[in-house]
Amino acid sequence: MSIQETPASASDPILDPAAGPVELTRQLCNIHSVSGDERAIADEVEAMLRRHAPHLAITRDGDTIIARTELGRDRRVAIAGHLDTVPINNNLPVRDETDPETGAAVIWGRGTVDMKAGVAVQLALAVELVAPAVDVTWVWYDHEEVASDLSGLGRAMRNHPELFAADFAILGEPSNGTIEGGCNGTLRARVELHGTRAHSARSWMGVNAIHRAGALLARLAAYEAERVVVDGLEYREGLNAVRIDGGVAGNVIPDRCCIEVNYRFAPSRSADEAVAFVRDFFVDADAVEIVDLSPGARPGLDAPLAQRFVAAVGQEPTAKLGWTDVSRFSALGIPAVNFGPGNALLAHADDERVPVGQIESSFSALRAWLSAAQEPLAK
Template structure:
């Protein structure tokens, strides 16, 4: 990767012919926290246009889209976000004999590097290919760049199989959980803590809901051989006025991760049953996705990868494709348990394995 300074701006040059591990390192060293992806998007767009002339390339905000138009009877869509969570003293990239360490190595610049390698290195695939590099996946769903692509450039998402290259330990992860966030608020009456009996403590009023959460027993669901574990957690609590005041307002935020056999409406109904007697507001939700393993291209991927597919424990953009009727799976390098941690690191062997499997798939 070469940096040039022109007119006060840094220009990044990516080498798509490099080893995908080196390409991963180059991508990691371009900071791209959600909302600040322009420099990396520019580099990806420029590299695809100059090094992969067989592709049609378009830009949508800070998303870069590329595809072949060879008239093949089937199309495989690859999708990966180029943004990261905020930097946490984990840049620049650090390399050991077996791993790359640093922000985005797992989530998900290793997967992006695999996609870029395929885009440049396979000009005559046996499936037509589409590559979607998009922005703002790590923030609220309304800002997700893939959602913008769906609204404005819907035909770019069409295919017989979508592969989201999120980290999956280089094994096929099928479907994904849905997610719903709710806010539960309690009101009280302020009073001096020296005369606390004259007030009503709103924080204390959250106790029954917290006790319900602590006692909650989540389901484990087997769908087509993939086991999904649900979960419900308090993720934020706030309240308080001063050290000597009984608080008159308190807020509890709860995240529910649900198996894809539940719809969004069913997930909300379940929450209302669990928290009967409490008023709450649904503030964010995304549907899950059932395993998309019956499609011929998905079966080809499973065969190329070997082993058995597993359930995706978390939400990914496979759900967006599934909602459009497009079978979708997750397949990418790195351990998803390391996402958003300071210790992000991706095995070099995972990157090479993903490249080898996907090259067998696309021919």
């Protein structure tokens, strides 16, 4: 897709960076941005940056915005967040509430956790920090909540690889305002069992493929997933059936049963090793088709640059147990972590809500780290 250079909107702006990251979160959430319909929010983000951040070189690829400082620093950090959300379910516009469990002030509504609060922190800092201690590549992208091959981040990386060179990357996924290193890999496979059709009144004439699946499902249920320590962080694996189909009619012995399985694997395993494990686990199946595969990412906390970020956040990092786009940065050889306000367990929930205090603390920690100009950040 070609680069689009879109002029700032002539209409009244929706996004006001001077209002700060908390109010920006409200403003961002109230712009319709369900996956596949991100044009309006991408337009608003670009317009805001062109109005308020002349220090940034802006490139647009579809509904992905890339904004870079060009200060000649000896290190560069990429900081990214996605603009889209899962579908709305009577949970917009956002509203201010008190969390029933903690008593904390929260912003309630779709996208507050995943991940408009993280995007708001990034946008506020992108405008404010004219001369950060490192060069920064800010990225806001489309199509994260859908199939991986539609990802705006993946597309932009393919179209403009030169814009993504960096020494370290931060993805604003919700992490309760702490650092979550790397991520698990994920694999989906379709496992087929074959049989022979027959009339159900004469079942002995056939072979029931669904019955054949019973032993395989029992083995899956009995499987104990590993806990794997990678660079000091513990990742939990998982191998589970997530969908099953089979059968022909109410009076026919089925000749086919298909079980879809999802394998979440520690980043110490390569994608090829994950495939080999799944094929070996289902060696007695008639066919194993890998339908989706995304490698994990190691924690990315070895470099002094990352360690200074850990110090700025002030909490011990933990492992990211799901898959995130840090994997895309890791594939480019860029160590990457997840860091953003919000509890990932509330992502996509109808009562999605983010603590105001986490937005403010995430903003302060990231700002302090990027602003450390008096003490140049160590390599």
